[in-house]
Amino acid sequence: MGAQTVEVGTDEHLRATRAYYDEFSARYEARRGGRDPGGYHDLVDALEVDFVRRFGEGRDVLEVGCGTGLLLARIGAFARAARGVDLSPGMLERARERGLDVVEGSATDLPFADESFDVACSFKVLAHVEDVRRALSEMARVVRPGGHVIAEFYNPYSLRGLVKRLGPAGAISDRTRESAVFTRFDAPSAAAALMPDGVRVVASRGVRIVTPFAAAMRVPGLGRLLRRAEWALCDTPLAQLGGFWIAAARKA
Numbered sequence: 001m002g003a004q005t006v007e008v009g010t011d012e013h014l015r016a017t018r019a020y021y022d023e024f025s026a027r028y029e030a031r032r033g034g035r036d037p038g039g040y041h042d043l044v045d046a047l048e049v050d051f052v053r054r055f056g057e058g059r060d061v062l063e064v065g066c067g068t069g070l071l072l073a074r075i076g077a078f079a080r081a082a083r084g085v086d087l088s089p090g091m092l093e094r095a096r097e098r099g100l101d102v103v104e105g106s107a108t109d110l111p112f113a114d115e116s117f118d119v120a121c122s123f124k125v126l127a128h129v130e131d132v133r134r135a136l137s138e139m140a141r142v143v144r145p146g147g148h149v150i151a152e153f154y155n156p157y158s159l160r161g162l163v164k165r166l167g168p169a170g171a172i173s174d175r176t177r178e179s180a181v182f183t184r185f186d187a188p189s190a191a192a193a194l195m196p197d198g199v200r201v202v203a204s205r206g207v208r209i210v211t212p213f214a215a216a217m218r219v220p221g222l223g224r225l226l227r228r229a230e231w232a233l234c235d236t237p238l239a240q241l242g243g244f245w246i247a248a249a250r251k252a
Contacts (some may be wrong), residue, residue, distance in 0.1 A: 013130050014106055017087060032070055040214035043227055044244070047207045047234055048152070049074045050122050051246055054203070055148045059118035064107050064139060065125030069095030075121075083117075085110060112142045118145070119143065121150035124244070126239055127184050137196045143251050147247040149199055152207075152246045156185035159212050160243025188245045199249045206242025209233045 025129040032041045049071055049081050066072045066084025076082035079095065084102040086092050095102045107122065107214045108131050120139040129135045139149045155161055164185075186194065210229045213231045217223040239245065 013182060014152050016086065017128055038217070038223060038227070040211065040217040043211075043217065043230060045071060045074070047205065047230065048244075048246065051148060051248070052119065052121050052203045053078050055150065055248055056119040056121070059147075060116070061119045061121065062110075062112065062117045062139075062142060064110065064120060064122040064135070066095055066100070066102055067091045069098045069102065071098040071123060072100050072102070073098055077219060079119075085112075108138060110138045110142055114141055115144040116142050117144065118147040120147075123152045123246075126151055127154040127186075128181055130182055130184075132184065132186075133194055136194055136199075137214055140196050140199045140249075140251055145251055147251050148202075149190070149195070149249045149251065150246060151195075151249070152244050153186045153188070153191040154184065155187060155206075155241070155243055155245045157187055158208070158241050158243040158245075160208050161185055163213055167175070178181070179252060188240050188247075192247055192249075195247070195249050198252045200252070201247045201249045203248040204239055205246045205248075206239030206244070207234060207241035207246065209238055209241050209245075 032045070055131055056075065058080050059218055060081045061075050061079040061083070063072045063075060063082070063084045066086050067088075069084060072082055072084045072095065082101070084095060084100060086095070087104070087106055089104060092102050092104055097189065103111055107125060107129050120143050122135075122139065126132050126135055136149065136151060139151070188204070195201060208230065210233065211217065211226045217226060223238045233239070234242070
């Protein structure tokens with residue numbers, strides 16, 4: 001891969017983001033990976049992995065920003081090969097404990113050759129990348145012609161977007177809140193326009209369309225109703241209202 005110039009501001013952004021997620025890794029799985037059965041995070045993960053399966057079953061898949069490998073392990077169950085890359089050594093340590101094929105690297109400078117994968121997917125990562133166009137271009141670069149870039153964005157026009165704007169920032173540790181990391185919100189139409197030339201959105205999915213906040217999933221009766229509603233609505237026109245909007249874009 002050719003050398004790329006990294007601006008000082010971008011370098012500082014990467015260091016801050018890496019430090020944030022290294023700290024977050026200590027409690028990242030507190031309510032994930034089946035530790036809160038039927039809870040909010042399990043629902044979101046299932047909707048994301050199910051969407052990847054549509055394009056990645058039996059194919060080579062890269063997860064950009066794989067974290068501790070919770071999604072990557074599930075993707076590996078149906079992909080021909082599943083690899084991950086993440087900026088945070090702390091997150092990657094836990095992914096390696098799962099026996100996953102992961103490397104350290106930045107979303108804006110992926111350490112892979114051109115056309116190495118059939119699918120490059122990314123969840124809850126691009127919203128924390130300042131140069132998101134470059135990250136999407138990198139994902140497209142490593143995908144083979146006819147393959148797909150699956151990119152998740154934070155939607156400002158959603159219940160989650162409203163809660164994030166009006167409510168207090170969540171905490172990742174006793175001393176650090178979510179506001180410590182750069183976060184962007186891109187409406188579905190704006191997010192689709194961020195895709196590089198030669199990559200066209202062909203499908204989308206909305207996640208967290210009607211769930212107002214994560215704790216609502218733990219309310220008896222209401223949680224079951226919300227799960228059913230999220231699965232029923234995720235691929236309908238109401239996907240545009242999802243707190244997480246996922247685009248699948250095909251590379252020509």
